[in-house]
Amino acid sequence: MSKDKKRADLDEKFQQLRSMTNSTSANKASILVKASNHIRKLKDKIEKLNQELGSTSTYPNTENxxxxxxxxxxxxxxxxxxxxxxxxxxxxxxxxxxxxxxxxxxxxxxxxxxxxxxxxxxxxxxxxxxxxxxxxxxxxxxxxxxxxxxxxxxxxxxxx
The missing domain is CATH 3.30.70.260 (ACT domain)
Structure with missing residues (x-):
């Protein structure tokens, strides 16, 4: 893979991160910080939902x-x-x-x-x-x- 292709792929990934986190920054470090915070919030939300559910199982518990x-x-x-x-x-x-x-x-x-x-x-x-x-x-x-x-x-x- 050429250097230009790798750079274009990396820029595309940063653009995806930027859009997923609603970031307006062009600074890659800022985008990464915002993405990291977004991931942490999502993990917290998942943990909270799992606690509310009392189980991480995705299938119903059935007796027969x-x-x-x-x-x-x-x-x-x-x-x-x-x-x-x-x-x-x-x-x-x-x-x-x-x-x-x-x-x-x-x-x-x-x-x-x-x-x-x-x-x-x-x-x-x-x-x-x-x-x-x-x-x-x-x-x-x-x-x-x-x-x-x-x-x-x-x-x-x-x-x-």
Missing amino acids: EHQQDSFPKVNVETLENMFTVNVESEQNCPGLLLTIIQVFEELGLDVLNAEAACNDGFELAAQGVWNEGAESLDAEIVKQVVIEAIRKWMSGTASP
Whole structure:
């Protein structure tokens, strides 16, 4: 790899860091400091969410196979400031949509488009962006929080 190519790649990486941290500085040291602080804040947020969840597990604790089969499937994808959340269940889930929307609000997510079906089961496909000023989270963290909300909803402890 040529020296110019390496420099261009490095400059591109700094530009990505700069945009991810909303840095206005052109100084590489300042960009690195801001990125480091951003990473620390995200780690703190992850730790706090894990403490609130009481577990770092991303899968529901189930006591039997039937219960495991009936637990809704959750898939979360993020790309920069956008997110997509899909939840599917073969069973009807009255009240689950409201529970999940409340989770979105708590995480600072603005839903731009959502499709839900509750006829023969439950399906939710939601797309949106992070609220202005809210820090974006890793897809796995969002998934954990949604799964924990579903657990609470299933046990009847979710707040309507």
